[in-house]
Amino acid sequence: MVDAYGIMQFVNxxxxxxKGACAPSISPVWQREQHFNARSxxxxxxxxxEYEQIPQNKSSSDNVDSGKMIRTTIFFSPQDIQALRNHMSSLGNFGRCSxxxxxxxxxxxxxxxxxxxxxxxxxxxxxxxxNARGKPGLNIPTGYYGNGFTSPVALSVARIMCTSPLSYAIQLIQNANAQQSEEYIKSVADLLVLNHSVGNQEEADLKMP
Incomplete structure (x- = not known):
């Protein structure tokens, strides 16, 4: 079982x-039992x-006529991204973000x-x-091709999200991603064994009215 990073490693x-190489430049490494196995x-x-069951009778999309919902692709050009950064900078108190x-x-x-x-x-x-690879303290070896990702969740009350500056949402996302530690990954593995892959792993509904 591999993730997208592992597939690309295989393709490379x-x-x-x-091209004639006798061995890959990055040797494949498994060692899943050392990093991602559940504990005893x-x-x-x-x-x-991320594995919390969401009540099916409570959703923000219930407030929108499904007939007005559309699926679309949004492209952000370098100019668009810079415009967002400039907007954030004009508000002050804006640190670095990806x-x-x-x-x-x-x-x-x-x-x-x-x-x-x-x-x-x-x-x-x-x-x-x-991606958990390269995270400080995780020590995932170069060449590991198994599943090496988690799906941390950022949460907010809707009214606070709507009325707060964009930096608020950015900070929530950064805080969620910062949870990814060795203990967090081990805890995920234990949870999946206990609950047999429970969760809300349904397709995200990003349709806009």
Whole structure:
């Protein structure tokens, strides 16, 4: 079982063999049992909102006529991203953030405003796949090709998301991603064994009215 990073590692290795290499430049490493296996005894030591069951009768999209919902692709040019950064800088108190954090926060905030939840105290969430490779303290070896990701969740009350500056959403996303530690990953593994892959791993509904 591999993730996207592992698949690309495999494809690159095949490419190197085709070009005449005797061995891949990055040797494949498994060692899943050292990094991602569940512990004995099992113990949940972290909060895992990504696997929390969401009540089916409570959703911000219920406030929108489904006939007006559309699926679309949004492209952000370098100029668009710079415009967002300039906007954030003009508000002050804006630290460093990745392009992903910036765009994800922007879409999350805009989606929440557009859906206009009937209950302003509804909790809205954003989940994104985060690669554990290269994270301090995890010591995942170069060449590891198995699943090496988690899906931390950022949470906010809808009315606070709608009325707060974009930096608020960015900080929530950064805080969620910062949870990814060795203990967090071990806790995820234990939870999945205990609950047999429970969760809200359904397709994210990012349709806009």
């Amino acid at each position: 290795a095949i490419t190197e063999f085709v 005894p099992l113990r949940i030591t972290c909060t895992h909102n 392009r992903f954090d910036l765009i994800a926060a922007y879409l999350w905030k805009c989606r929440t405003i557009a859906l206009n939840p009937a209950d302003p105290n509804e909790v809205v969430r954003l989940s994104a796949v985060t």
